[in-house]
Amino acid sequence: MNSEIIWMIIGMGIVTYIPRMLPFVLFKGKELPEFLQGVLKNVPYATLGALIFPGILFIQEDIWFGLFGAAVAFLLAFMGANVIIVVLGSIAFLSVYSLFF
Incomplete structure (x- = not known):
């Protein structure tokens, strides 16, 4: 596999993970x-x-x-x-x- 594709997959994983992780970190222990x-x-x-x-x-x-x-x-x-x-x-x-x- 081309290294560009691997870096693109890693980048897409990070970009997908951050919005899913942020609410758990920012709102931990708080009630909306x-x-x-x-x-x-x-x-x-x-x-x-x-x-x-x-x-x-x-x-x-x-x-x-x-x-x-x-x-x-x-x-x-x-x-x-x-x-x-x-x-x-x-x-x-x-x-x-x-x-x-």
Whole structure:
């Protein structure tokens, strides 16, 4: 392997590690305000939504394909199904949908 690539991997590791380590070092033994804790608890959901939503709309030229798949996934998740069941159920529905439309 080229030494430039090795140094690039080491640099990317350091740059990734620092933002993950800093909160543990800076906030060790401190408690955040309730409002900030509530905001931080919702960050993963907001990020996941921002990553998934464009994929739903642009998965195919037919926008209904993505919307129907998302609706089935939301319905199964709302009913309390396991994540694997949600994914497989959405895939199964979209497979049947693609056969008929």
